[in-house]
Amino acid sequence: MDGLRTWDQYATRWAGLHGGVDPRSGSASVEHWLRMSYRIGRLLARIKVKPSLLTTAGLVCNALVVIVTAQHRFWPIVAAGLVVLSGIMDTLDGTVAVITNRVTRLGYVYDSVADRLGEAAWVAALWLIGAPGWLAVLVGGLAWLHEYLRARATAAGMAEIGIVTLGERPSRLILIVIGLVLSGVSGLVAIDLPAGTATIVAAVFVLLGVVGLIQLLGAVQTALTGPPRGYREPPQS
Template identity: 35%
Template sequence: MSADEDSVRGWSRLHGEDVSGNRVAVGWIRLVHLLARPVARVPPDVLSAAGVLSTAGAVVTASRWPWVALVLVVLGGVLDGVDGAVALRAGRARPLGAVVDAVADRLSDVGLAAVLVALGGDFRWAAAIVVAMFLHEYARARAQGVGMSSAGAITVAERPTRVVIVAVACLGAAVFPTATPWTRWPWATVCLALWSLCALVGGAQLVAGIRRALAGRSRPGSGMADEPGDDLR
């Protein structure tokens, strides 16, 4: 088995989701494992923290230096993938590390929304998107807590998509500072709308995936009874 195939299988095993048929996901996994080689000895938690700090730096620089914010947003997204790749390559994958990574991801997601606000986006709209993102991740975590062994579904609203959307906003603000050349709307507004659309579609995809994953577990004779207060319908 090649190193590339091993990295894809390792990611699939860790997340309980077979992505071998998804060219985009496979390409991303192979890229982050390639980038992980030079920093293989750095603790994954340090890389997770560096990703959060990079996104925070993008918030600070977005309004004045969108080019710098673009670099920091992309760097934060790369570090988010590299920390997991280092953990897998070094055999350091552990439950506590997964918790640290999840917390770092949520902090970075808030930072991504804050970047759009710094670029002129509406604060209330960005806050609503953050709430939707938290609900997306909470629903997945809750489903996994009651027996779902996979991610439910790899949706269009996953973290790489969020990073790309905010990176596009930074790039657009750097190249066309006044507004988008097509709609004449601010870049932050366009990207908030795009993020909202992805959140709606991704939420529907995740709900469908969770229903499929848990359908067999709540049937009589499946070996799993509903816990008090838990609605698995």
């Protein structure tokens, strides 16, 4: 035995860290993605790659997104590849931590901070391409508010996820990848097209952010207006 968690052990622990959502009984796409992450994570764990190193690698990829996007023309397409790579690193750091039983509170905080900094880089990329500054700030603000609300609600007693909304981080990652690719392609057609493309993508970001925030607010209200977690009615005499 190598001391690493089996797939079933990993899936059980993953469910415990994600509000009880069991990947073995969910959608096939989620299970396939997590099984692939598990296989890669086991390989990385065997060669002693630490979760924090993967988190840092993802953060570096997102920092490079800003530098690469600033080159304009087709370079946003390259930046989209960096965003995808950062998303893979973001998945694998948690995978390795669970497989090796190295899930720590410090690692959780570092991963969360890295995610927020990475998303700030995505917003900066949209602004560099040509999205209005106020719209870019609104995109970032809604993403931040979404995560802050969930964190505070969790501290107040809500289950870790509460609800999967349209404004979740995976949705934001997919949208920025699409936006960067479209901006890069349009930059090859005409010099003024990327700015309009980035503006449209940012507007879609805002729409998903608002809808997701409304969904999350509803879940928070439902979760926190009932009895406290663990509360039991006293026996009737």
